[in-house]
Amino acid sequence: MNIIVCLKQVPDTETQIKIAPEGKSIVKDDIKWVMNPYDEFGVEEALKLKEKFGGEVTVVGLGPKRVTESIRTALAMGADKGILINDDALEGSDSFATAKALATAIKDLDYDLIFTGQRGVDDDMGVVGASIAEFLGIPQLSVIVKMEVAEDGKSLTAHRPVEGQVLVIESSLPALVTTQKGLNEPRYATLPGIMKAKRKPLEEKTLADLGLDPAQFGEGGRKVKILEITPPPKRTEGKIVEGETPQEKAAGLAKLLHEEAKIF
Amino acid sequence: MAPGVWTIVEQRDGEIRKITYEIVSEGRRLADELGQKLTVVLLGSDIKDKATELGHYGADRVLVADDPRLGTYTTGAYVSVISQLAKAEEPAMILMGASSQGKDLSARLSARMGAGMAQDCTAFSLEDGNLVAIRPTYAGKAYEKVTFEDSWPQMATARPNVMSIAEPDTSRSAEVVDASFNLEDSAVMTKVVEVRKDESGKIDLTEADKIVSGGRGMKGPENYKILEDLAEVIGATVGASRSAVDAGWRPHSDQVGQTGKVVSPNLYIACGISGAIQHLAGMSTSKVIVAINKDEEAPIFQKADYGVVGDLFEVVPALTEEVKKYL
Ligand SMILES: Cc1cc2nc3c(=O)[nH]c(=O)nc-3n(C[C@H](O)[C@H](O)[C@H](O)COP(=O)(O)OP(=O)(O)OC[C@H]3O[C@@H](n4cnc5c(N)ncnc54)[C@H](O)[C@@H]3O)c2cc1C
Ligand SMILES: Nc1ncnc2c1ncn2[C@@H]1O[C@H](COP(=O)(O)O)[C@@H](O)[C@H]1O
Numbered sequence: 001m002n003i004i005v006c007l008k009q010v011p012d013t014e015t016q017i018k019i020a021p022e023g024k025s026i027v028k029d030d031i032k033w034v035m036n037p038y039d040e041f042g043v044e045e046a047l048k049l050k051e052k053f054g055g056e057v058t059v060v061g062l063g064p065k066r067v068t069e070s071i072r073t074a075l076a077m078g079a080d081k082g083i084l085i086n087d088d089a090l091e092g093s094d095s096f097a098t099a100k101a102l103a104t105a106i107k108d109l110d111y112d113l114i115f116t117g118q119r120g121v122d123d124d125m126g127v128v129g130a131s132i133a134e135f136l137g138i139p140q141l142s143v144i145v146k147m148e149v150a151e152d153g154k155s156l157t158a159h160r161p162v163e164g165q166v167l168v169i170e171s172s173l174p175a176l177v178t179t180q181k182g183l184n185e186p187r188y189a190t191l192p193g194i195m196k197a198k199r200k201p202l203e204e205k206t207l208a209d210l211g212l213d214p215a216q217f218g219e220g221g222r223k224v225k226i227l228e229i230t231p232p233p234k235r236t237e238g239k240i241v242e243g244e245t246p247q248e249k250a251a252g253l254a255k256l257l258h259e260e261a262k263i264f
Numbered sequence: 265m266a267p268g269v270w271t272i273v274e275q276r277d278g279e280i281r282k283i284t285y286e287i288v289s290e291g292r293r294l295a296d297e298l299g300q301k302l303t304v305v306l307l308g309s310d311i312k313d314k315a316t317e318l319g320h321y322g323a324d325r326v327l328v329a330d331d332p333r334l335g336t337y338t339t340g341a342y343v344s345v346i347s348q349l350a351k352a353e354e355p356a357m358i359l360m361g362a363s364s365q366g367k368d369l370s371a372r373l374s375a376r377m378g379a380g381m382a383q384d385c386t387a388f389s390l391e392d393g394n395l396v397a398i399r400p401t402y403a404g405k406a407y408e409k410v411t412f413e414d415s416w417p418q419m420a421t422a423r424p425n426v427m428s429i430a431e432p433d434t435s436r437s438a439e440v441v442d443a444s445f446n447l448e449d450s451a452v453m454t455k456v457v458e459v460r461k462d463e464s465g466k467i468d469l470t471e472a473d474k475i476v477s478g479g480r481g482m483k484g485p486e487n488y489k490i491l492e493d494l495a496e497v498i499g500a501t502v503g504a505s506r507s508a509v510d511a512g513w514r515p516h517s518d519q520v521g522q523t524g525k526v527v528s529p530n531l532y533i534a535c536g537i538s539g540a541i542q543h544l545a546g547m548s549t550s551k552v553i554v555a556i557n558k559d560e561e562a563p564i565f566q567k568a569d570y571g572v573v574g575d576l577f578e579v580v581p582a583l584t585e586e587v588k589k590y591l
Contacts (some may be wrong), residue, residue: 013522013542017405026406037523096380121522124401125383130339130371139453140339142368145516157457161517162364163281163468168458175454181523182516223380223415230407232400232548238568240560249572250582253554256570258590261552263474263531264498 001053001153003046004106004114005079006132007061008036009070010122024226025092035070038117040186041179045147046115047078048184053153056080058109062090062102068202075197076189082202089207089214094222095123099131101217104210107136112153114176118143126178133176141169145182149173268353269295270417272346272360272369273306273318278335280314282429282471283361285321287422289430290388291359292322297390300356303327304438305349307342309335312440319438322430329443333452337365339372340453347376348445355417357395359388362421363470370421380415384423384526386549395420403522403545424470425528426549467501469520474500474531475550477520478508479543481536481557481576485513490577491535494584497591503527505537521546535576539564556580 011017011031018027035043046057059074061067062085071082085101093101106114114133119126133140141147145166146159156175160167189197207214215221241256243249257263271291274281288304295302304323306314308330315326329345346369350358358373360366362384374381385397386407395418396411412418462468469475476495478488488502495502504514506521520527522545532550537543539555539562547553548567555568556576565571572579 011402013403013545015402015405017402019406026402094380096375096378099375119383122402124399124403125381126367127371127374127381127383130368131375134343134372134375140368140372141454142339142371143364160364163471164462164466166460166462167456168460169454170457171454181519223412224382224410225380225413226408226410227396228409229401230409232404232407235553235567236569238553238565238571240565240571240573246574246578247582247586249574250579250586253570253572253579253583254586254590257531257552257554257587261531261569263552264587264590 001049001055001112001149002110003049003055003057004109004111005039005042005046005057005059005074006102006114006116006128007039007043007059007070007074008117008120009033009061009063009067010036010120013037013121019229019231023228025229033066033070035073036117036120038119038179041181041183042115042117043074043077043079044184044186045179046113047187049113049149053149058083060102060105061085062098064091071202072197073189075200075202076193077187078193081200084202084204085210086204087206087214089218092219092222093217094224095125095127096131096223097217097221099128099135101207101210101212102128103132103135104212105205106132112173113149113156114174116176116178118178118180129176129178139171139175140178141171141175142178143180144177145180147177147183267298267300268303268355269298269300270303270305270350270355270358272358272366273304274361274363274365275306275308275311275314278308278311278314280317281363283363283366283424285429286424286427287359287361288318288321288323290422290427292430294357294388294390294395295324298393301325303355305329305346307334307345315438315440317432319436320432320434322436323438326438326440327443328440329445331447333447336456338452338454338456339368340451341447342369343372343376344447344451345443345445346373349443350377350417357418360421362423366421370419374419377417377419379417379419380412382410382420385420386423386426388420388422394418400549403542404548405541423526423528423549469501469503469518469525469527472501472527472529474498475503475520475527475529476500476533476535477503477505477537478535479505479537480507480511482508482513487577488514490580494580497584498587500531505543534564534568535580537564538562539567
């Protein structure tokens with residue numbers, strides 16, 4: 001069973017976001033970059049499947065050179081090889097263009113399953129996975145918390161929680177799964193794993209290598225154009241509910257929720 | 265590009281879901297401002313009778329795709345049908361809810377249409393006839409204002425519970441049109457083999473009007489009873505922080521935050537939750553935020569409209585009694 005895991009590098013979730021002076025992007029210096037947390041679930045699930053069915057796990061990332069570090073982390077966890085799509089012309093690409101480049105790189109690989117995260121914790125889009133599946137013409141199973149591949153390796157059953165329900169969905173392979181928390185507990189890279197990762201193959205590809213036209217990527221190729229990035233809207237200053245006892249405080253809060261916030 | 269605003273209906277077991285009314289109301293507003301028609305696309309099995317109600321909420325036209333294979337949502341079938349209809353009619357915009365279904369559908373549909381897509385938006389407006397959307401990014405630490413360039417149709421989804429629902433007007437009626445489409449079995453691709461309903465009758469956090477959430481300050485799973493009591497009285501759904509979920513006190517599906525659910529209720533009560541940035545990411549678009557925490561320095565108080573500094577084990581039961589006076 002050959003498995004592809006798409007890996008996006010994102011700012012660590014603790015990062016303070018600073019908006020660049022031009023007001024259309026964020027300041028990228030001083031950011032600690034990590035693997036998108038959802039992609040860790042993808043790596044883990046791929047490794048578990050490999051342990052059961054054999055085959056290879058290939059990690060594919062798109063972004064600048066620094067993404068190599070996150071790919072190496074996945075290799076240290078146990079993935080077999082990495083591909084980095086790196087091209088200056090990609091800077092500022094939107095989800096559509098990103099998915100196009102990833103799908104083009106994946107198209108020529110041998111795969112039964114592809115994992116992406118259900119969303120990137122940076123742009124909070126959740127569009128790339130489904131778009132890759134569309135470009136490759138394979139089914140997608142989104143936001144999956146549990147999955148099982150049939151013994152013959154030809155189909156899978158996956159659990160997809162939706163509002164108030166869990167859908168049990170069946171699909172043939174190849175298919176693309178987007179991962180959700182609950183799917184598994186990602187393993188940590190071990191020291192021997194880290195040593196080994198240094199010798200695992202990591203190939204770099206440019207848009208030209210993929211036969212793609214740079215004009216369709218980057219800022220210029222965006223279908224969704226960013227007009228402005230601003231800090232979140234300010235909330236009105238909150239009140240601390242005063243009172244001598246918990247009862248008084250609770251009474252004060254209930255009154256405010258009734259009279260001022262008009263909740264009930 | 266032809267004019268016209270499209271919104272996609274979300275139905276389950278033939279019942280229209282609340283998010284549909286939010287997006288139809290919003291579509292109506294945009295169509296009025298553009299001076300264009302609002303077409304509401306209704307997919308399902310034996311579903312045509314729902315068109316009347318959609319007319320009351322502002323649809324000029326309801327485009328009905330009726331097929332047994334559209335009764336239960338599958339990505340493949342819905343994308344196939346909607347893309348055929350959209351390619352035939354070329355609407356300017358396609359809007360839907362950022363529900364589980366809407367997110368899955370919009371992502372794939374946008375790729376099939378070759379269109380740009382803005383996910384999980386909190387506001388829409390128009391500039392020179394183009395859709396402009398506001399969307400939280402970096403877990404709500406920044407807000408993006410986006411528009412669409414040389415991209416057709418302009419596609420976006422709206423975060424549930426954020427956009428308001430217009431009063432239905434029973435004097436309005438929509439033209440009901442049978443859609444013509446050709447759905448190949450091979451386009452369906454996946455099969456829903458089982459639907460496991462949450463029998464608790466609990467409203468999903470993403471749709472809840474009120475949420476009472478508990479964090480590590482709850483001390484243990486047995487103590488959530490006091491939150492459930494409050495939730496029961498005010499009609500809320502109980503949520504949790506990641507610490508509570510990781511401790512095994514609550515299921516994953518209860519987690520609010522950056523790696524959990526993004527919620528926008530009218531009322532969010534955080535009990536024994538410190539307000540870590542990753543938690544705030546999931547609830548910062550709530551309308552009224554209440555924090556109950558014994559540590560007055562807890563960061564949650566900076567986001568709260570109302571803060572109570574105190575022991576939740578004393579304050580929460582007292583609050584449950586106090587709110588009864590107003591119900
Ligand atoms: C990649 C990543 C993703 C994450 N995603 C999420 C996410 O989706 N959601 C999420 O919630 N977190 C997430 N976290 C975790 C987050 O950083 C915090 O660790 C977590 O939110 C803390 O949970 P808490 O507030 O319940 O616990 P704590 O931070 O331990 O806070 C407990 C609070 O309870 C108060 N308290 C204790 N006893 C009482 C009492 N008797 N009465 C009143 N108050 C009391 C304390 O004063 C304290 O403020 C993520 C972290 C990472 C690294
Ligand atoms: N630049 C990228 N490189 C590799 N994978 C990506 C990239 N962007 C998005 N993905 C994948 O798509 C998922 C969802 O991202 P997004 O659609 O951007 O929210 C991520 O978790 C990744 O698995």
